[in-house]
Amino acid sequence: MSPLSVPSRRRAGLLIAGLALSGVMSACAPLVVGGAAVGTALVAVDRRTSGAQLDDQGIELRASNRIKEQFGERANVSVTSYNRQVLLTGEAASEAVKAEVERVVAGVDNVRSIVNELAVVNSPTFSQRSSDTLITGKVKAGMVDAKDLSAVAFKVVTTRGTVYMMGRVTQREANRATEIARNTSGVTRVVRVFEILTEEELARIGTQGPTESPASRPAPQPN
Numbered sequence: 328m329s330p331l332s333v334p335s336r337r338r339a340g341l342l343i344a345g346l347a348l349s350g351v352m353s354a355c356a357p358l359v360v361g362g363a364a365v366g367t368a369l370v371a372v373d374r375r376t377s378g379a380q381l382d383d384q385g386i387e388l389r390a391s392n393r394i395k396e397q398f399g400e401r402a403n404v405s406v407t408s409y410n411r412q413v414l415l416t417g418e419a420a421s422e423a424v425k426a427e428v429e430r431v432v433a434g435v436d437n438v439r440s441i442v443n444e445l446a447v448v449n450s451p452t453f454s455q456r457s458s459d460t461l462i463t464g465k466v467k468a469g470m471v472d473a474k475d476l477s478a479v480a481f482k483v484v485t486t487r488g489t490v491y492m493m494g495r496v497t498q499r500e501a502n503r504a505t506e507i508a509r510n511t512s513g514v515t516r517v518v519r520v521f522e523i524l525t526e527e528e529l530a531r532i533g534t535q536g537p538t539e540s541p542a543s544r545p546a547p548q549p550n
Contacts, residue, residue, distance in 0.1 A: 372477070372479055373479065373537070374480055374494070374495040374524075374529075374532055374537050375409070375410050375495065375537055376537045379410050379411060379537075382408075382411055382437045383408040383409060383410070383411065384408075385436070385437070386406070386408040386411065386413060386435055386436075386437055386438055387406050387407065387408050389435050389436070390406040390408075390413065390431070390432045390435045390438075391404070391406050393431050393432075393434075393435070394406070394428055394431060394432070397427075397431060398419075398424060398427075398428065400420075400450075401419070401420040401421075401424050402417070402418065402419045402420065402424055402425075402428055402445070403417045403418045403450045403451075404416070404417040404418075404419070404428055404445065405417045405484060405486070406432065407482060407484055407491075407493065408438075409482055409493045409494065409495075409520075410495065410522060411437050411438060411439045412439060412440050412441075412442070412520075412522075413432055413438050413440070413441045413442070414441075414442045414444065414484070414491060414493060414520055415428065415429065415432065415441065415442065415443045415444060415445050416444050416445065416484055416486040416491060417445055417446070417486060418445065418446050418447070418448050418449065418450055418451065419445045419446070419447055420447070421447060422447055424447075425443065425445045425447055428443075428445060429441055429443045429445075442520060444486070444489075444491070444518070446486075446487070451486075451487060455487060458488070458513060459485040459486060459487065459488070460485070461513065462485045462488065462490065462511060462513045462514055463483050463484065463485040463490070465511050465512070465513070466483050466485070466490055466492075466507065466508050466511050466514070467481075467483055469507040469508075469510075469511060470483075470504060470507055473503065473507060475503060476500060476503055476504060476507075477500075480494045480495065480496055480500065481493065481494040481496070481504055482494055483508075485514075487515075488513060488514060488515035488516065489514075489515060489516040489517070489518060490508045490511070490514050490516070490517050490518070491518045491520055492504055492505070492508060492517070492518070492519050492520065492521070493520040493521065494521060494522070495521070495522045495524055495537075496521055496522075496523065496524060497523065497524050497525065497526055497529055498523055499526075501519060501521050501523065504519075505517055505519060
């Protein structure tokens, strides 16, 4: 499987790869950092600091507003931020628009890197968007049902059948969540966008609360 390129403002040892689902899928390594905003009710169980959660909410709001104002119908973009790392999914009218969207988002305060997964295609149909929403719901439900996962540690986004999973997780959690996603009906590809924690780091978060992680921390390499 060939690794995908990761356009980012600061290339801090981040890697990204897809898991193609054509028949039997092969395993892929964890990739990069990414994520999503979580409401204040989940601050106590979120693995980000409260400051990072607030920054993520602000990044998503400001970036989405700037994209809508500057590009209108030329770009249909979903902005997801986790631990100040930004994932861009959706569609752009051209390669130039795709690159410009990334430049605009890079200018938002507190953004430390960007994974640009925008496709240069026409906007998806209503049926495609509905299918993506259903897939996301099924993947999340599978994580909730799993007794060996903390579902709130993951952010799940689906675009044109591709499932993106983000969060601060251990290698075991990353592999388990990937297994759930790739066995969900309708999924054509899985892209993992993770910051990998050791089991010791996870235990420390559970007892002391989350701490800021270095932006330059490299992702683990394939096993």
